[in-house]
Amino acid sequence: MVTDVHPDAGLAAGLVRQWVALVRRLRPGAGPDPEAYGEQLVRRWGEPQRRYHTLRHLDAVLRAVDALAGDAPAADTDMVRLAAWFHDAVYAPDRSENEERSARLAERALAELGLPPEAVAECARLVRLTLHHDPRPGDADGELLCDADLAVLGSPPQAYAAYAAAVRAEYAFVPDPEFRAGRAAVLRQLLALPELFRTPGGIAAYRESARANLTAELEQLEPDS
Numbered sequence: 001m002v003t004d005v006h007p008d009a010g011l012a013a014g015l016v017r018q019w020v021a022l023v024r025r026l027r028p029g030a031g032p033d034p035e036a037y038g039e040q041l042v043r044r045w046g047e048p049q050r051r052y053h054t055l056r057h058l059d060a061v062l063r064a065v066d067a068l069a070g071d072a073p074a075a076d077t078d079m080v081r082l083a084a085w086f087h088d089a090v091y092a093p094d095r096s097e098n099e100e101r102s103a104r105l106a107e108r109a110l111a112e113l114g115l116p117p118e119a120v121a122e123c124a125r126l127v128r129l130t131l132h133h134d135p136r137p138g139d140a141d142g143e144l145l146c147d148a149d150l151a152v153l154g155s156p157p158q159a160y161a162a163y164a165a166a167v168r169a170e171y172a173f174v175p176d177p178e179f180r181a182g183r184a185a186v187l188r189q190l191l192a193l194p195e196l197f198r199t200p201g202g203i204a205a206y207r208e209s210a211r212a213n214l215t216a217e218l219e220q221l222e223p224d225s
Contacts (some may be wrong), residue, residue: 008055010043012042015155017061023113031114044089051168057152060085064148071201074140079119081127083145084112093170104148105129134193147202153190153213154197154206159173184221 019038027034045055061084069077086106091098103124110120126145129135133150135142152163171179190196196210197203 002084008046011055011059012046012146014020015055015062016042019085019138022078022085023115025078026082027114028116028121028160029114032112034113036078038107039114041085041089043109044091045085045091049093049170051169052163053091053170057088058105060086060152061148062106064151066142068147068151068199068201072140072144072199076122077144080126080141080148081121082119082142083123083141083201084148086123087127087130087145087149094173099128099131133190135198143198144201145208147199150190150196151202151206155209155213159211164217178222184218187218187221190214191218 016038017033018040020034023037024115042055044052045058062081064079065084067081069075083106084107085104088098088102089105090101095101106123106127107120110123111117115123123142126141127138129142129146130139130149133146137147153160155163167183168179171182174182191211191214195203195207197207
């Protein structure tokens with residue numbers, strides 16, 4: 001008998017295993033089984049309203065954290081991985097407070113799991129940083145998380161186009177003129193940052209291609225500007 005299997009089932013299972021190992025590294029003692037929490041987070045990342053902010057985005061951010069960590073030795077890589085799990089855990093395209101709601105979810109869940117209060121607070125702080133992606137100078141954890149989250153901006157043009165199309169699909173309920181204006185504002189905000197990337201690896205790998213991608217998309221959205 002043939003059984004339908006979700007195409008991301010294998011990815012989900014692997015991510016849950018990573019989550020369990022991560023919590024056990026960060027938790028000083030015993031506590032609730034982290035597997036159920038990981039499974040709940042995976043379900044959140046698999047919600048049907050998502051087109052870009054999916055399990056694959058979570059996996060990409062975690063991989064980017066690993067890739068950039070060697071150039072960010074001051075960062076607490078496990079703490080950044082933990083924040084990556086929560087940074088879009090609450091995501092509704094029609095609401096503007098997703099980062100705050102995600103940070104509050106982290107505060108509740110991690111306290112229940114028995115992580116130290118300072119770890120809970122740091123994770124929530126990092127999640128809130130992803131609202132504007134503008135960590136203060138010297139914030140090694142924040143720089144690593146923001147660079148990993150924005151790594152998609154430095155993708156090759158075809159992959160960037162797929163990312164932009166997925167974002168548009170998440171906002172399919174927004175009429176085109178309003179979407180174009182809102183998206184253009186987001187792109188201008190990103191281009192106005194003092195630096196899009198802060199880690200040495202992020203600067204080397206993504207900075208130039210990201211600015212080219214953002215500028216090209218902005219020109220498509222505002223062809224007469």
